[in-house]
Amino acid sequence: MNPARHPTGGTPASHPSPEDVVWVLPGDDGEAHRTSLLVLPHAGGNAHAYAPWRERLPAGVRLLVGQYPGRGARFTEPLPERMADLVEDIVACLPPDTDDLVVLGHSMGSLVAYEVTRALTAAGRPPRALIASACRAPFLPNPSPVHPDTLDDDQLVAAIKERGGTDDGILDEPELRELVLPSIRADFAIDDAYRCADTTPLDCPVAVIGGDVDPVVPADALGRWADVTRAAVTTHVLPGGHFYFQDQVDDFLSLVTTVVDGVTVRPEYA
Numbered sequence: 001m002n003p004a005r006h007p008t009g010g011t012p013a014s015h016p017s018p019e020d021v022v023w024v025l026p027g028d029d030g031e032a033h034r035t036s037l038l039v040l041p042h043a044g045g046n047a048h049a050y051a052p053w054r055e056r057l058p059a060g061v062r063l064l065v066g067q068y069p070g071r072g073a074r075f076t077e078p079l080p081e082r083m084a085d086l087v088e089d090i091v092a093c094l095p096p097d098t099d100d101l102v103v104l105g106h107s108m109g110s111l112v113a114y115e116v117t118r119a120l121t122a123a124g125r126p127p128r129a130l131i132a133s134a135c136r137a138p139f140l141p142n143p144s145p146v147h148p149d150t151l152d153d154d155q156l157v158a159a160i161k162e163r164g165g166t167d168d169g170i171l172d173e174p175e176l177r178e179l180v181l182p183s184i185r186a187d188f189a190i191d192d193a194y195r196c197a198d199t200t201p202l203d204c205p206v207a208v209i210g211g212d213v214d215p216v217v218p219a220d221a222l223g224r225w226a227d228v229t230r231a232a233v234t235t236h237v238l239p240g241g242h243f244y245f246q247d248q249v250d251d252f253l254s255l256v257t258t259v260v261d262g263v264t265v266r267p268e269y270a
Contacts, residue, residue: 018093020073022066023047027059035100035128035260038064040090040109040116042165043191044184046071056253061260064098066090066112070183079186083194087115091123101127102260107165107216107242108191110135114228117202129259130229131207134217134242137224138196144216146188153181160184163216165243202229207259209236209252211244 026033037057039050047065054063068086069077080086090112094101101120105113110132117130136143146159157171166184170176208225210217219237226233236255238244245252 016069016074016077016089016093018095020067021089021093022064022095023051024095025051025054025063025065027054027057027062032060033062034060035102036062036064036095036098037256037260038066038090038094038098038101038103038113038116038127040066040086040103040105040112041068042105042107042109043187044160044166044180045106045109045187048072053249053253056249058257058261061257064094066109068183068187070186071180075179079182080190081186083111083115083190086112086190087119090116091119101125102129102131103127104131104133104256105135106133106245107135108187108194109133111138111191111194111196114138114196117204118196118198121202121204126202127204129205129207130202131209131256131259132225133209134211134214134244136217136221137228138194139199139227140221140224141195142192143218143221145192147192148185148188153177156181156185163242165246199228201227203231204229205231205259206233207236207255208233209238209245209255211240211242212237213240214242214244216242 039053041047041050047067050065057063067074068080070079103113103117105111113130113132117127120127148156151159157177160166160171170180206225206229208222210219210222212219222235238248238251240247
């Protein structure tokens with residue numbers, strides 16, 4: 001990772017705290033968790049955006065949310081330059097009692113989720129299922145690259161607004177925009193360039209969800225995820241664009257809960 005300081009001038013932390021890398025949000029009724037759901041955010045996203053899902057998940061599901069470098073408590077860390085910069089700390093910082101795990105990503109986060117699943121499988125800790133939302137299959141080129149290195153700040157903001165998913169109030173406030181754009185640029189550059197290096201199929205089931213009018217990843221492209229696993233693949237299309245779930249979070253999380261509850265047999269590690 002590039003040792004350069006964050007664009008704001010902060011000093012990077014060499015060893016992030018596990019609780020800053022993976023947020024742990026258990027149920028609030030004291031019930032022991034039976035399953036953990038690990039959520040990996042979209043490009044430019046952060047853990048704060050996904051933490052409210054805790055209130056809509058069953059009490060026995062522990063919500064884990066990844067926080068990438070350059071945002072939140074990790075703000076002063078060097079910005080990520082490659083997929084491994086997003087994946088390695090997540091894998092290393094999972095709580096030690098994360099045995100029964102479902103991994104979910106949205107948009108670029110689905111690629112992170114795929115790589116986390118591959119890393120855990122290689123380590124003999126395969127997740128029980130993978131959920132990919134609004135994302136191309138990992139062996140395909142990005143169908144809607146942003147090319148952030150060619151855009152000035154105003155052009156990048158326009159591209160972000162077109163996709164949705166980021167509060168326009170943040171993007172329209174100069175001081176806030178200055179804080180968030182570096183991490184967004186870094187994530188989009190990774191998303192543009194990423195192609196999986198190893199296409200060995202996974203052994204866990206994969207559920208794929210997308211929006212029917214998504215301009216970034218058309219719904220008819222979601223089926224290509226069937227090539228990433230030897231296990232079952234299910235595809236669900238909901239009304240909406242790239243951030244379809246924001247307008248129907250209950251329907252979306254109902255599908256997620258079905259995966260969490262319905263996949264009962266943990267795949268054997270080969």
